[in-house]
Amino acid sequence: MADSDSKAPASIKRWRIGLNVVVQVVLLMVIVGVVNMLSCQKNKQWDYTPSKRYSLGQATEQILKNLSDDLFLTVAFSRSSDTYHYTKRMLELYQGASGGRLKVRWVDPIRDPSIVAELRDQDPQLAFDQNKILISKSESLQVEGENGLEVAPYQVVSAQDMFLRAENLMFRDGRTKRGNVTEYRLERALTSGIVAATQERERVAYIITGHGEMRTVQGKSAGGTLMLEGGVRQNLQVRPLPMTDNTVIPKDAGVVMMVAPNQDFSGAELKAIFQDYWEKRKGGLVLLLDPLSHPFLPNLRNYLQTYYGVRWEDDRVLTMKNQGGRNLKNFQVPGWFQAGSPVTESLVGRSCTFPMISSTLNTRVEGAADDPIAPAAVDKKVLIAANYAVDGYWKEKDHEGDPTPVADLRETQDIHLAVSVEKGAGINQSLRLNSSRMVIVGNGNLVDPDLYTRESIEFVLNSINWASDRDDMVTGIDTQQTGNYRLDIGDRPYGKLEWMALRILPVIVFLIGLVVAFFRRR
C-alpha cells in the first residue's frame, strides 16, 4: 500500500517533467525556425570579391527602386549549370533592391518542361529554353487586349548576353570541357532587359542616309550592328532617315546619327538637324566622322566649328613601330576613355582600338559667338584621348603628299578622338535636364559590322543613351571580368610543397605527440 502511494506521485512528477521538457524543446524549435525565417527575409550581405561580383551598380538599384508595377522573371536555369549559383545570388539581390516588385520563378526546362511548353502555347514565337530569363509584365504572356487575348511585350535575356565564356577545351583523349566563364555580364544584360520590358515605347535611333554613309557589306550594316548589340539589351530601334532639304526629323527620334557621311549637307539639311531638331527640340546627335571624308564636308565642318566650337582637324592619328630598322605607321590607334562624363564612366581606364583611321577634334577653338538660336554656353568634354606617354602618338597632317619625316610629326597635346557637346544645361549639374546633347567621334568605323569591338560598341551605345537623355542606362552597369587561374609551377617548387604536405608537417605533429606521451609517462 505504502509502495503504491509513493510510486504514484513519482510517475506524475516524471510525466510533468517530461511534458515540460517536450514543451521547452518544441518552443526552442519554433524560436529557431522563426529566427531562421527572419534571417532569410532580412539578410545582409557583404561583397568582398575582388571584382565586386555580387554587388549591384547604382543604375540598377535606381531602376529597380523606380519600378512602378510588378515584373515577372521566369528563369530557365538548370540547377547543375555552373552559372546557376551566381545567377541565383544575383536575382536575390535584384529582388531585394526592387522592394518585392520583382517576382522570380525558377524553372528547370530539362527536368520540368511543362512550364516552358505552357509559355510556348501562349506565344509560339517564344524562343525560350535552357539558360535564359524571360522578363514579362504579367505571369502569363497573354493579356486581355482590344481584340481579345494578345501577347504582352516581353524580353528574353540569354546566357550569351549574361556570360562570356572561353572557348571549349579539347583534350587528347577526346574529352571536351566547356569553356570557363571569363566575364560576368548578367547585371548589364538583365537590367537592360528590365528597362526594355518596362518601357512603354521603344527608343528610335535614326541613321541619316543619302550622303554616302557607311555601306552595307554582305547584308551587314552599321544599323544592323547597333540593332544586334543595343536592340535586345536596351530596347533600341534603329531606322534609316533619308535626308533631303525638306526632311523633318521624325517626332519619335530619340537620337539622330551620322555614320561616316562623305557627301556634304546643305544649309537646309544642317538647319533641320542642328537648329530645328538638336537645339529647339533638345534632341540627341551622335556623329561618327570618317577622316577620309574630311575634304568633302566643308559645310558640316564649318557648322561644328562656328556654332559649337569643335574643329574637326584635317589630320590622322598614328603610332610608329620600328620594324627591321624601318619606321612603320600604325593608324589603328588605341584611344583611352577619359573620366568626367557619364558616357565614359563605365569605361574609364580602358582603351578602345580605333579601326581604320582617325582624326583629332580640337575643342579649344572659339565658337558659338554668333549663334542665332541659343546663346547658352556650350559645355564640351573630351571623352576619348590618346595617351602619348603610353602609346607614343603622332599626328600626320601632310597625308596628301609624301610621308612626312618622323621628327616633324610628333605631337604631345590635344590628341582628342571623341568629345561631347552639351548645350542649354547650365553649370548646375542638378539642372541638367532637357539639354541638347551631342557626341562627336573622329572615326567613322566604330560600328562597322566587321570592325567594331566590345569597347567601341559600348561607347557608342553609351553615347546614344546619353544623347537621348537616358543617363540611367549609361553608367554603373559594368561587367565583371573573372580571374581564370592556371598555375605555372615548376618541378622544384612542387617538390617543396610535396615535402611539406606529405612529410615535414605530419611528421612534426607526430613527433610532438611522441614528446608529450614520453613526458606524460615519466
Place this chain on the structure above:
Amino acid sequence: MRTFFILLNRELKAYFQSIVAYIVIAAVALLHGIIFLRSVKELKTETSSLHLNHVMLLNIPFWLIFILIVPLITMRLFSEEQKLGTLEPLLTAPVQTWQMVFAKYFAALIFYAILYLPCMFYMIYFERVVDASAVGGVSALRSPSFYGGYGMILLIGMFFVAIGCFSSAMTSNQIIAAVISFTILLIYFLLGYVRLLASDLPPITIEFLEYISPIEHVRDAASGLVDTRPMVYYTSFTALTLALTHYVLDYRKWKV
C-alpha cells in the same frame, strides 16, 4: 564560469595529453596535404575560374574527411563517461549540466579548429614557395575570401560538433555514437545534392535544401561573399542541438 573553465581544461587535457590526438592531427594534415597537392595539380593542368583555396575547399574528398573526422572527435565525449560510470558522479557534483555540455563541446571544437590549421598553413606556404596568390590576386593573409572560407568551415564545424555531442550523449557505446553522428552528417551533407538529382521538387524544397547546403555556404564564403543567413543558421541550430544534448543528459536526473 570558473567551473566551466576547469571542466574545459580537463577536457582539453584529455585530448592533448594523449598521443592519439597527435596521430589524428598528423593523419588529417597528411590527408589535407594530399588534397592540397591534388588541387595544385588540377590547376597546373587545367584553367579554372576558381582559385586554389576555392578548389581545395570544394573538393569532395575534403568534405569526406570533414564528415569522418567529427564523429571521431566527438564519439567519446559522453559515451566514454557513461561507459566508465563517471557521468553520474559528474551529474551529482556541484556542476551544472550546461557547464559540462559546453566544456566538452568547446574542447571538441578547439580540437576540430586545430585540425584545419595545416590547411591554412599550406596556402600560406604555397604563396611563399610559388610566389603566386592562393586566393586570386592578393596574398591569402590579406584576403577576406581566405578568412571567409575558413570562417565558414569553423561555423559548419560548430554545428557538426554539436551533432557529434548529441549523438555521444544518446548512447554509452562510442562506436554507436560515431555511427549515429556519421549517418546524420552524411545524410545532411547529401541533402545539399538532392536538388541536383531529384526532379519535380517544389520550389520551397529546393530553397530549403540550398539554404542548408554546407558546400554552397563554403562556395560563397570562399569567393568573398559574406552572408548573415548561414551565420544565423549554424549558430541557431548549434544552440538547438546543444540544448537537446542538455535535455538528453538531464533526462537521467528525472527518469529515476
